Amino acid sequence: MKAILFCQNNYAFGILEPIKQVLESNNDNYIWFIKEKILNDFPHKTDNFTTKISDLEHYNSDVIFVPGNEVPYFLKGLKTQVFHGLAGEKKGHFRIRHYFDLYLTQGPYFTNRFNELKNTHKNFEVIETGWPKLDVYGQGKNKYNTYKTELLEKHKAKKVILYAPTFSPKLTSAPFLINQIKRLANNLDYIILLKFHPLMDNDWINRYKELANKIPNIIFQDEKNIIKFLLISDILISDTSSVIYEFILLDKPVITFNSISENIKWEDTSNYDELVELVDTNLTKDPFAKSRAFIVKQFHPYNDGKSAQRMVEAVKSYINKNGVPKKRELSFLRKLKIHSKFGRPHKK
Template structure:
């Protein structure tokens, strides 16, 4: 099977790399090519190890049979079964449920998502839904304790007992970054609970906000600012508690069965602790750490959002892709309206067809 791993945004690389690793580690006879969208991704850390291109023409000439996409859009003119694998678990964001007609099949993370997308599949009638789990969870399972030593070095060097990760979203309408008192309450929470606050911001965070928090961190001995280009999953695995707002990292952290606190989240169904203002962080922290009901709510997320923490997600995905091709053949085109075609071409350009 010729597989194209399609990356429009930087975060897609970490989501799709477990598929590459599974193929490589098991010596599978698949051909794998990466498409790296140069306007949004300046560097590709696996460039010397894998076959890749930032030319959409080369991606087309590769003639993929399966295209894995953790994003909302993929060029309609690429051949192959186009597979939506999602860029996270943020179900409260409206665009998570929009059907844009680019995809032949959706590989869902767990029962909650499967039920919703199967209903949409019946409504639209032109895509399938397969519950596989999320590929990044395979990487997490393999690396669950990879950073234990680095975590301990951080704690020893700062004299702290635990790590609180602050990972807000970048969206100006949703982020907690500009809220009055946010920095001060974070610092107080760290001091009262003998913790180190590690701040990891999204690469698209406004520069002025990132610069403000970076300067603040440099003045504190219990706050650390992490380069925005680093992999957040590493710091999730190193941390004891997450503070965020409306971000898919909330669900990724909950799937580790660890406490989460949000500030002014827009989520309708909240399975963690939420506070309307930074002033409520201390009380929310206490509940998240000690309340049995809070622990039970976190378990509901594991059971319904993504129970596939067995390390076999990539295997299921590749088998499901092969099964789709076996039943339907390799699709050559999708039924799209002119607007979707225009959006696709505007984003990725034209190709010369064979």
């Protein structure tokens, strides 16, 4: 099987890497597509990769794994949506854009919704596999324990706190929490890690970097894959971000501000001044421990570390049954949008 790992944003690397590993173990052929703007961040430059859509046209793929919203309709291959997060309440998560032949879902909450949409549109399939980015939870949950111990010892601290807000201007807590984060850092038992989305407004990135430069127990993290910081942190502070669900699946407490989630099973408030007190309460008493079980069951019930393997197997099964699509039929306007983002198909 020949596969394309399709990356438009750097968060895609951590999602697609487990699929790449399965492909390699199967001796399947693959190529990464990397947008020019993220090439410097790409960690697998010894792999086969390209920045040109024209190369993909000649590659003659069987499947295209996409953790984003668009993929060129004219590329040969089963166009497969693998998703870039678990936040189903975010605008557009369940929007059918008609670019995909197959949706590989993370858990029953997503599967049920997409099956309802499949019954309406009747032009794609849905298979539940789990999410490959979280395979590390089943394979190496403790892989950064030594790093965490060394970090705590260096700062003579007891707990690691992760602040990971969304980038969306309407949803982000970043403008409202900067002074509260500073206040939280007065407790030297805490190390506060700042991990911002790559699309976050640069002004706020720079302000928080300045804060980290001034206060030793606040650390701004530039490393692209957030999984490391999810694994070592004792509590997460956020707003409306899919990282909330990734963290809850580790069975650890979360505090959010003005979340728009439909399934809030954690501490959520609209009062930014409560941050310090809420961190203390959730670290010591963990009042939402029992309610987190709902999120695990509905959003991602897989803890075996084999979601990427299930994805590859699901794709092969689909292709064996239905064949490889030569292209995806789209409306004229959808085609124009694809042309504006990726260029027109090259004539054979």
